[in-house]
Amino acid sequence: MTTQASANHTAKVIGVTIAAAVGGFLFGFDSSVINGAVDSIQGNFGLGEFFTGFTVAVALLGCAAGAWFAGSLSDRWGRKKVMLLGSFLFIISSVGSGLAFSVPDLMVWRVLGGLGIGIASVIAPAYIAEIAPARMRGSLASLQQLAITIGIFAALLSDAVLANTAGGASNDLWFGVEAWRWMFIVGVIPAVIYGVLSLLIPESPRYLVGKHLDEEAAEILANITGELHPNERIHEIRLTLRAEQKSSFADIRGPKFGLHPLVWVGIVMAVLQQFVGINAIFYYSTTLWKSVGFTEDQSFTTSVITSVINVAMTFVAILFVDRVGRRNLLMAGSIGMFVGLIMAAVAFSQQIGSGDEVSLPSPWGVVALIGANLFVVFFASTWGPVMWVLLGEMFPNRMRAMALGIGTAANWIANFVISLLFPSLTEMVGLSIVYGGFAFFAAVSFFFVKRNIPETKGMELEDMKA
Numbered sequence: 001m002t003t004q005a006s007a008n009h010t011a012k013v014i015g016v017t018i019a020a021a022v023g024g025f026l027f028g029f030d031s032s033v034i035n036g037a038v039d040s041i042q043g044n045f046g047l048g049e050f051f052t053g054f055t056v057a058v059a060l061l062g063c064a065a066g067a068w069f070a071g072s073l074s075d076r077w078g079r080k081k082v083m084l085l086g087s088f089l090f091i092i093s094s095v096g097s098g099l100a101f102s103v104p105d106l107m108v109w110r111v112l113g114g115l116g117i118g119i120a121s122v123i124a125p126a127y128i129a130e131i132a133p134a135r136m137r138g139s140l141a142s143l144q145q146l147a148i149t150i151g152i153f154a155a156l157l158s159d160a161v162l163a164n165t166a167g168g169a170s171n172d173l174w175f176g177v178e179a180w181r182w183m184f185i186v187g188v189i190p191a192v193i194y195g196v197l198s199l200l201i202p203e204s205p206r207y208l209v210g211k212h213l214d215e216e217a218a219e220i221l222a223n224i225t226g227e228l229h230p231n232e233r234i235h236e237i238r239l240t241l242r243a244e245q246k247s248s249f250a251d252i253r254g255p256k257f258g259l260h261p262l263v264w265v266g267i268v269m270a271v272l273q274q275f276v277g278i279n280a281i282f283y284y285s286t287t288l289w290k291s292v293g294f295t296e297d298q299s300f301t302t303s304v305i306t307s308v309i310n311v312a313m314t315f316v317a318i319l320f321v322d323r324v325g326r327r328n329l330l331m332a333g334s335i336g337m338f339v340g341l342i343m344a345a346v347a348f349s350q351q352i353g354s355g356d357e358v359s360l361p362s363p364w365g366v367v368a369l370i371g372a373n374l375f376v377v378f379f380a381s382t383w384g385p386v387m388w389v390l391l392g393e394m395f396p397n398r399m400r401a402m403a404l405g406i407g408t409a410a411n412w413i414a415n416f417v418i419s420l421l422f423p424s425l426t427e428m429v430g431l432s433i434v435y436g437g438f439a440f441f442a443a444v445s446f447f448f449v450k451r452n453i454p455e456t457k458g459m460e461l462e463d464m465k466a
Contacts, residue, residue, distance in 0.1 A: 033187060074122075151190070163300060209238055269390065281375075313376070340370075383445070
C-alpha cells in the first residue's frame with residue numbers, strides 16, 4: 001500500500017501521537033511521584049516496611065484493573081472517551097491523595113489514580129499503533145515510553161523542588177500543607193492537559209471502521225496519515241476486524257494453559273520488564289540512596305540525574321527501533337542491564353554500618369552509582385520502550401485489544417509485586433541479594449527474547465499473524 005510521506009502529514013501524525021502519549025506522561029508521573037514522599041508517608045503515619053511498600057504499590061492494583069478493562073471499554077466507547085475517563089480519574093486521585101488524612105484514605109485515592117493510569121497505559125500504545133503508518137510506527141510508539149520517562153523526570157524534579165523549597169519533604173509549604181502532599185496535588189496539571197488533548201485528537205480509524213463509520217475513518221486516513229487510497233485501506237481493516245467486533249476471551253484462547261501462545265509471550269515479556277527491577281529505582285531511589293549514606297539533598301539530586309539519563313536514552317530507541325529492529329534491541333538491552341545490575345549488587349555487598357549509620361566505602365559508592373545508571377541506560381534504550389511497541393503491534397487485530405489489556409495488566413501486577421516486596425526484602429536479605437535477583441531476570445530475558453519474540457518492524461498491523 002502506497003503511503004504519502006509528505007512533511008505535512010508526517011507533522012500531523014507526530015502531533016496526534018504526542019497528544020496521545022501524554023497518557024504516558026501521566027503513567028510516568030504517577031508511578032514515580034511517590035518517590036519523594038515515601039519517607040514522609042512512613043513517618044507521618046507510623047508505618048513499618050511492609051505497609052510502606054503496600055502503600056506505594058497499592059496504586060498498581062488499580063493500574064492492573066484499569067489495564068484489564070481498558071481494551072473492552074475502548075472497543076465499546078472509542079479510544080477518545082476512555083482517554084477522558086483516565087484523565088478524570090487521575091485528577092480526583094491527585095487531589096485526594098494530597099489531602100489524605102489516613103493510610104486507608106490515601107490508598108483509596110491511589111487506587112483510583114491507578115485505574116486512570118492503567119487505562120492510559122493501554123490506550124496510548126494501542127491508539128498510536130492504530131494511527132501510525134507502518135514506516136513510522138516503531139518510532140512513534142516509542143514516543144509513549146519517552147513520555148513515560150519525561151513524566152518520571154517531571155515527578156522526581158517536582159519532588160526535589162518542593163522538598164528543597166520547604167526545607168524537607170515533611171515540612172509545611174503553602175497554605176500550611178506539607179511538601180509531600182503538594183507532590184501529589186501538582187499532578188492535576190498534566191491530567192487536565194491530557195483531558196483537553198483527548199478532546200482534540202481524531203478517533204482511531206480502526207475503531208471507526210469497526211463501528212461502520214467508514215467516511216470518518218477515510219477522512220482521518222487521508223488527512224492525518226496521508227493515505228492515497230483510504231477506501232482500500234478501510235477494506236483491508238474491515239477484513240481483519242470481522243472477528244473483533246465482539247472481542248472476548250474466545251479470541252485469545254489456545255492450547256497453552258488456556259491461552260494462545262502469542263498471548264503468553266506478551267505476558268512473560270511484560271512481567272520480565274518489571275522483574276529486572278526498574279521501578280525499585282524509580283519508586284524508591286531517594287530512600288535507597290539515603291539507606292547507603294547519601295544525604296536527603298544528595299538522594300533527591302541523584303534520583304533526578306537518573307531520570308534525566310532515562311529520558312535521554314529513550315531517544316536511542318526512537319532512532320533505532322525501526323532500523324535495528326525490536327528483537328535485536330531487546331537482546332542488547334538484556335546484556336547491558338545484566339552487567340549494570342551485577343555491578344550494583346557487588347557494590348551493595350560492601351555496605352558497612354547499620355541503622356542510620358550506613359555507607360558504601362570508596363570506591364563502592366561510585367560503582368553502585370555507575371552500575372545503577374548503566375542499568376537505566378540499557379533499560380531506557382531498549383526494554384523500556386520496545387516492550388510497549390511490541391505489545392501494541394505484535395497481536396493480530398482480532399485479539400489485539402484483549403491481549404494488550406492482559407499483557408499490560410500482567411506488567412502492572414509484576415510492578416506491584418516488586419514495589420510491595422522491595423522494602424521488606426531489602427531489610428531481610430540486603431540490597432546485594434535483591435539486585436542479584438534482578439540481574440538473574442535480566443539474564444532470563446535475553447534467552448526468552450532469543451527464543452520467543454518475533455520481529456515485527458515494517459509490518460502493517462493487518463499483516464500480523466499469530
